[in-house]
Amino acid sequence: xxxxPRPIDSDADTLAVDAPFVIELLRGFIADGVRKVGFERVIVxxxxxxxSSLVTALAVSSLGTDNVIAVFMPYRxxxxxxxxxxxxxxxxxxxxxxxxxxxxxxxxxxxRFPDADRTRRGNKMARxxxxxxxxxxxxxxxxVLGTSNKTELLLGYGTLFGDMASALNPIGDLYKxxxxxxxxxxxxxxxxxxxxxxxxxxxxQSDEDELGMRYAVVDQVLHLLVDERRSRAEVIGxxxxxxxxxxxxxxxxxxxxxxxxPVIAKLSNRTIDREFRYPRDWGR
Amino acid sequence: MVLERSRTSVIPTVAGAPGGPVGAPSTVPELIANPxxxxxxxxxxxxxxxxxxxxxxxxxxxxIEGAAAARAGLVVFPELSLTxxxxxxxxxxVALTIDSSEVGALRDASREGGIxxxxxxxxxxxxxxxxxxxxxxxxxxxxxxxRKVYLPTYGLFDEQRYVAAGDRFRAFDAxxxxxxxxxxxxxxxxxxxxxxxxxxxxxxRQGVDLIICPSASPGRGQLQGEAVGTxxxxxxxxxxxxxxxxTYVLYCNRxxxxxxxxxxxxxxxxxxxxxVVAEVRGAQESVLLxxxxxxxxxxxxxxxxxxxxxxxxxxxxxxxxLRRRHARG
Numbered sequence: 102x103x104x105x106p107r108p109i110d111s112d113a114d115t116l117a118v119d120a121p122f123v124i125e126l127l128r129g130f131i132a133d134g135v136r137k138v139g140f141e142r143v144i145v146x147x148x149x150x151x152x153s154s155l156v157t158a159l160a161v162s163s164l165g166t167d168n169v170i171a172v173f174m175p176y177r178x179x180x181x182x183x184x185x186x187x188x189x190x191x192x193x194x195x196x197x198x199x200x201x202x203x204x205x206x207x208x209x210x211x212x213r214f215p216d217a218d219r220t221r222r223g224n225k226m227a228r229x230x231x232x233x234x235x236x237x238x239x240x241x242x243x244x245v246l247g248t249s250n251k252t253e254l255l256l257g258y259g260t261l262f263g264d265m266a267s268a269l270n271p272i273g274d275l276y277k278x279x280x281x282x283x284x285x286x287x288x289x290x291x292x293x294x295x296x297x298x299x300x301x302x303x304x305x306q307s308d309e310d311e312l313g314m315r316y317a318v319v320d321q322v323l324h325l326l327v328d329e330r331r332s333r334a335e336v337i338g339x340x341x342x343x344x345x346x347x348x349x350x351x352x353x354x355x356x357x358x359x360x361x362x363p364v365i366a367k368l369s370n371r372t373i374d375r376e377f378r379y380p381r382d383w384g385r
Numbered sequence: 386m387v388l389e390r391s392r393t394s395v396i397p398t399v400a401g402a403p404g405g406p407v408g409a410p411s412t413v414p415e416l417i418a419n420p421x422x423x424x425x426x427x428x429x430x431x432x433x434x435x436x437x438x439x440x441x442x443x444x445x446x447x448x449i450e451g452a453a454a455a456r457a458g459l460v461v462f463p464e465l466s467l468t469x470x471x472x473x474x475x476x477x478x479v480a481l482t483i484d485s486s487e488v489g490a491l492r493d494a495s496r497e498g499g500i501x502x503x504x505x506x507x508x509x510x511x512x513x514x515x516x517x518x519x520x521x522x523x524x525x526x527x528x529x530x531x532r533k534v535y536l537p538t539y540g541l542f543d544e545q546r547y548v549a550a551g552d553r554f555r556a557f558d559a560x561x562x563x564x565x566x567x568x569x570x571x572x573x574x575x576x577x578x579x580x581x582x583x584x585x586x587x588x589x590r591q592g593v594d595l596i597i598c599p600s601a602s603p604g605r606g607q608l609q610g611e612a613v614g615t616x617x618x619x620x621x622x623x624x625x626x627x628x629x630x631x632t633y634v635l636y637c638n639r640x641x642x643x644x645x646x647x648x649x650x651x652x653x654x655x656x657x658x659x660x661v662v663a664e665v666r667g668a669q670e671s672v673l674l675x676x677x678x679x680x681x682x683x684x685x686x687x688x689x690x691x692x693x694x695x696x697x698x699x700x701x702x703x704x705x706x707l708r709r710r711h712a713r714g
Contacts, residue, residue: 119610126607126647129668133642269645279608378473380644382435 115329116320118279120286127271128163134269135164135244137385142243146234146264147171147198148301149186152272153248154293155284159271160246161194162287169196170243174230177204180301182292189290199237203229223302227263235266244268252277252316255323256349257356258308264300265359276320314345322349393417393654393663394674396451417455422679424565427452427460428652430671432641435469438479442467442487445504446494448672453498455674458562463639463652464533464576464601465517466505471643476547480509483527488520496525500562503573503637505599507548508532514549519573519599521557529557531573535581541603541646542577554584556591567679571595576602579622589630590697594657594682596626600638604649604668616651620661628659631685631692633677640668657685 135143143160147153160169173187184200191198207226211217217225238245247267249259251274259265272280277298284294298308298316309315322341325331326349333350337343362374371377394417417425429448433441445462452460464470467487468479481487488506495502501523508518508530517536521529532551536544559571572588572595579585579598588596600619607614619636627634634655639648650668653661654675663675686692 118608122610123608126604130642130645130647134645137642275608379475380435380471380473382471382643383475384436385434 114321115324116276116278118275118282120283123275124159124162124283124286127159131160131163131246131269131271137382138244138268140242140244142168142170142241143246143269144170144172144234144237144241144243145246146230146248147173147187147190148248149173149183149190149293150298150301151280151284151289151293152250152253152277154186154190154289155280155287156246156248156271157190157196158194158284158287158289161196166195168243169194170237170241171196171198172234172237173198173200174203174233175200176202176207176226176302178304180299180304182296183301186290186293186296190293193288193290201233203233219303223300223306224260224263226302227260231263231266238268246271247273249273250275250277250280252320252323254360255327255356256312256319256352257359258312258352259359261359276323277316278320313348318345319349322346323353326350326353393676394455395663395665396455396672396674417674417676419456419564419676420678422565422567423676424458424561424569425456425674425676426561426635426654427455427457428635428637428654428665428673428675429460429462429466430638430640430650430652430665430669430673431462431466432639432648432670433463433466433469435643436472436475436479437469438467438481438487441469442490445502446490449491449494449498449500449502452672452674453500453562456564457500457674458564459501459503459559460672461503461597461599461635461637462505463637464505464519464599465507466599466639468505468507469643470601470603470639470648471646472507473543473547476507476515477509480507480515482509483520483530488522488527491520491522492525492527495522495562498562499564501560503597503599505575505601510549515547516551517544517548517575518551519575519597521559521571521573521597523560524563528560529555529571529573531555531575533575533578534584535577537577541605544577554578554587556588556593559595565679569594569679571597573597573599576600579619579626582626585626585630589632589692590695593630593632594679595677596630596632596634598623598634598636600636601648602638603646605646607649611649611651614649616649619651623653623655624659624661627655627657628689629691631657631682631689633657633682640670657682658689 145157147157157171171191206229234245245267247270249265250272253259299306325336336346449460491502503519503521505519508516516532518532520527534551536550538545556570556572559569561569570593572593574584602615623634623636637652638650640650650665652673653664656662663673665671665673
């Protein structure tokens with residue numbers, strides 16, 4: 102890995118979070134969202150990374166150890182450290198992990214398509230994991246919790262109908278640096294807090310290498326563009342690199358489709374999600 | 386002088402069952418000693434079930450009964466307490482008319498319990514316009530209707546798409562369950578109405594002693610804590626208006642979540658010098674009981690005769706001048 106492992110500091114600026122307050126709010130969000138649809142339990146795809154580790158810890162804090170199922174789903178090329186970290190997280194919050202190796206189903210499929218590149222393979226792995234989570238969701242009557250943070254969602258750095266799929270996402274309005282702040286406050290295992298962020302879809306993959314930018318910078322730029330609604334020119338005027346800002350803007354625009362339901366051809370007078378507008382919590 | 390402690394009581398309610406609002410006090414409410422000129426009020430920080438009027442009405446009736454047992458003269462429910470807030474296309478489906486059986490049940494409860502009620506609903510007019518409204522019900526009658534004037538349609542709000550705006554801010558005599566031995570003038574401002582200072586100013590000009598603010602305020606901008614989120618804006622507004630208009634402000638916010646948006650609670654009573662004298666700390670369902678003192682209004686207006694000194698003539702003259710200039714284009 103080319104990036105030096107280091108904690109990401111979020112305490113310096115506008116990205117600071119009042120961790121106890123936000124954690125309490127998210128505990129309430131999870132309990133409310135799960136129970137009002139008639140569930141008691143949740144299921145999380147735990148990778149050993151900081152996002153899914155934080156979601157697991159929040160879920161246990163909200164619902165108790167009996168109501169959280171963590172599923173670790175390695176592929177043969179997964180970094181061995183991922184499993185060590187995932188199990189450490191489970192131990193620290195008092196639950197056990199279910200391990201489902203996805204190698205057989207992924208390899209069987211790509212035996213038929215041996216020329217597939219690593220992006221296709223990575224997407225396939227993410228979708229296999231999703232299908233396993235949703236199968237367990239049915240079997241265990243447990244709602245699938247999402248683990249995509251705001252940085253990933255805005256950049257489109259995730260697999261549509263793969264890791265982006267969930268019923269409830271407690272961390273989708275938290276930038277990566279803010280996820281770290283909460284993870285530190287919940288005292289997640291040190292290795293989870295300090296290793297370089299990676300989707301671990303292939304050997305040596307690193308988020309920041311792939312994005313070509315550091316999260317500390319990306320998060321500040323996204324915060325300025327999205328939360329403060331500053332213009333591109335204003336952000337560059339604040340000293341951020343023009344090419345990086347343009348790259349971020351292009352990624353956010355280019356991935357908008359991933360954040361929306363599929364497009365429906367408009368024919369009737371009342372089309373779903375256009376004129377037919379009901380809250381998801383309709384009657385809940 | 387009555388001790389501060391005896392003037393306030395918070396009754397936590399049973400934590401909401403899955404999706405189910407629970408308005409019933411879990412304990413027998415403590416009676417608040419009411420000296421002459423004072424009256425107990427209750428703020429019901431309630432979690433309505435979205436779009437389920439029948440369930441919400443049942444919860445209202447239970448809470449009203451509990452507040453009446455605590456000898457409260459008034460119980461205030463949050464904005465849209467009978468329906469929930471982010472209704473979208475459910476607005477026409479949950480709308481009630483003033484002569485509906487649901488409003489009738491609240492009228493009966495007010496008469497039987499000897500307690501006044503402020504409840505929120507979608508109120509349908511004869512012209513089939515739908516208003517975000519709050520009713521003041523007393524002794525079996527609807528004595529005042531406030532239709533929300535300022536409908537937020539920005540950020541996460543979309544009210545103008547679904548509901549029609551009200552067009553007046555009127556004060557009225559609040560019997561307070563006939564428990565008060567003095568005339569109390571009240572006015573209602575619903576949530577966003579409070580963000581426009583002309584609204585409480587118009588009520589103050591009509592001599593209100595009590596501004597009742599039912600609210601459904603969603604938490605946002607909360608990453609750095611409550612103190613910098615929406616709660617801090619309401620803290621400033623409720624204290625400022627109470628102090629500048631030397632009135633009580635009763636702020637009743639709701640609790641719970643709708644589509645992932647959390648409502649932050651924090652219901653409170655602010656006295657006529659701008660001091661928060663009772664408050665629910667947090668977003669949990671609860672009923673806040675507090676004794677309002679007529680003498681506190683008198684003391685505030687002796688110390689700060691701001692209303693006496695208000696130059697309505699100047700205000701009117703300047704408003705007329707601006708209106709004429711506007712008319713000329």
